[in-house]
């Protein structure tokens with residue numbers, strides 16, 4: 001079954017429509033919510049929701065010696081990183097590095113503080129119908145289990161969240177349904193912690209375009225009280241694979257995922273939110289854990305899955321140049337977390353570090369990892385709220401009208417009790433038949449319209465997904481220079497992939513084939529639905545045309561016209577919903593396109609800049625026409641100097657533009673000189689922020705080479721010592 005859904009037969013439901021892992025909570029309604037919290041309709045389309053990143057420092061143990069970490073303020077951690085001291089050239093530089101996060105928790109932070117600032121809000125969101133995830137990351141022995149599970153005296157996030165949840169829903173009408181599932185991922189095998197005898201469970205992906213993860217046969221238990229839910233949690237925790245290692249006497253050797261689903265049903269509405277709480281196994285170095293044999297194999301699995309998670313975080317955070325394919329398939333952990341990291345879910349990551357000098361490397365890695373993670377943003381589709389809110393308004397209007405019809409109906413009955421003939425006709429005559437036929441055709445129309453809307457929505461998702469796959473393929477082709485050297489053709493799938501990148505492209509092609517087949521199927525479905533709808537509409541018009549001749553009184557006419565109006569409004573409501581959906585899809589498509597253009601532009605700028613350095617260094621005489629083109633290009637740069645880029649960052653390329661004297665001269669003649677700032681050394685070594693940590697393993701090498709001396713430094717090389725290269729315009733990684 002899909003992770004966290006009650007189905008037990010392994011079947012899946014369409015993520016967008018029902019309860020897919022990581023998909024948006026789906027029951028929204030107007031005004032007050034069940035927990036009494038009112039939420040105004042969101043006014044934006046899909047919102048970029050940054051992943052919230054917190055880091056917690058565990059207390060230093062008595063035998064751990066020197067401390068290398070301290071908390072500067074509520075957001076900043078300072079690491080005394082002596083790695084630079086080993087570097088003779090950098091010995092004079094400060095060895096302290098600052099890392100900033102959404103929250104920094106010191107050694108004396110309490111379980112309550114950590115819960116309040118990281119997870120309490122998520123519980124509220126889940127009750128509003130959103131999905132949310134909180135996960136603990138860090139080296140082995142850094143305090144993850146302490147934060148997530150805790151002890152009886154100091155309960156952790158899982159216990160507090162469940163407590164909060166039950167307190168919030170107590171006494172609510174209609175009552176909430178709370179379901180719990182708890183699994184562990186041990187050596188790439190999934191075990192049901194609530195039913196360990198079930199053996200290893202299979203992780204599947206459903207057939208929808210979102211490919212939502214589904215764990216086949218996972219138990220989901222309904223809990224009606226806090227004591228029941230605590231019993232389940234305790235039971236699950238006892239089943240976790242925990243072993244002593246040299247680094248931690250009670251080291252969790254598995255990743256544990258607790259999923260809590262909260263549903264509230266009222267009339268025909270259903271609101272579902274999910275909270276995922278994840279205690280990851282610790283990243284570790286064999287030399288620290290002194291692991292051998294089985295422990296070493298476990299460690300390798302843990303590290304592999306965490307590396308895959310690191311790569312996903314790296315790719316999602318946009319590190320390196322250009323867009324990168326986000327490969328979730330390298331481990332079950334990333335496949336399980338796919339929607340939590342990239343989908344429609346609010347996510348909080350709590351990094352854990354030890355303050356001891358002995359764990360310096362692990363600590364630095366975690367801090368860099370967490371810095372990367374803080375660049376990720378998730379799209380949480382609040383727009384659904386807005387659409388649903390408007391739909392609810394229509395529904396209110398319709399129910400008002402229905403009330404009016406009821407009143408009219410009784411008026412009709414009471415005002416004409418004496419006329420037996422009229423009564424007889426009203427209860428079994430053409431007017432009644434007509435009315436029923438009209439209702440039936442409208443209902444049919446509604447059904448068809450809804451179907452059409454679903455089809456359109458699905459087709460659009462497929463279109464967006466196809467575009468994404470095309471993008472992956474064209475990146476790969478560009479990298480391989482295939483765009484220029486040979487015609488594009490689909491790789492021979494039977495030949496097998498040569499390397500990791502190619503296998504990614506093979507996946508993209510197969511995904512694309514699947515999408516194309518789906519598109520064909522849905523286009524055919526759309527045409528037949530449209531045909532049916534047209535027939536139904538014609539039938540309704542025919543019935544309406546018959547009406548006036550059959551009606552005897554003004555009240556009857558009024559009643560029927562109101563009836564029709566009700567259905568018209570219902571039709572408008574569905575159409576509005578559809579249009580909104582179309583708009584939000586279109587916005588997403590355009591945002592993707594803009595991003596793509598933006599990346600292209602940055603690449604072009606980078607290429608031009610590099611070429612200009614070569615020209616500068618080689619003192620190459622430019623042909624006049626190229627000089628003219630450079631001049632035009634420079635003018636364009638001027639024109640956009642004070643504009644804003646798509647990410648809202650003022651786009652100012654000129655301050656980093658390496659000057660070409662001839663172009664500058666031409667510009668000067670055209671009156672632009674005043675706008676050219678002096679060439680500045682803007683890319684000096686940055687050592688004091690986490691995001692720019694030089695010890696970042698994931699960062700791709702910068703495009704400019706350290707050996708190239710250019711700009712002011714190059715031209716004045718006889719007078720001044722070489723300076724570090726300025727940032728080329730515009731920095732590519734700023735997207």
Ligand SMILES: Nc1ncnc2c1ncn2[C@@H]1O[C@H](COP(=O)(O)OP(=O)(O)OP(=O)(O)O)[C@@H](O)[C@H]1O
Pocket residue numbers: 057058059107138139140141142143144145146147248250251252253280281282283352
């Ligand atoms: N904030 C804290 N306050 C007090 N004790 C802590 C804190 N954090 C961790 N500890 C203690 O440190 C030890 C290691 O912590 P814990 O087991 O939570 O680490 P872990 O990161 O989950 O390790 P592993 O990945 O090996 O499971 C435990 O004895 C725990 O009680």
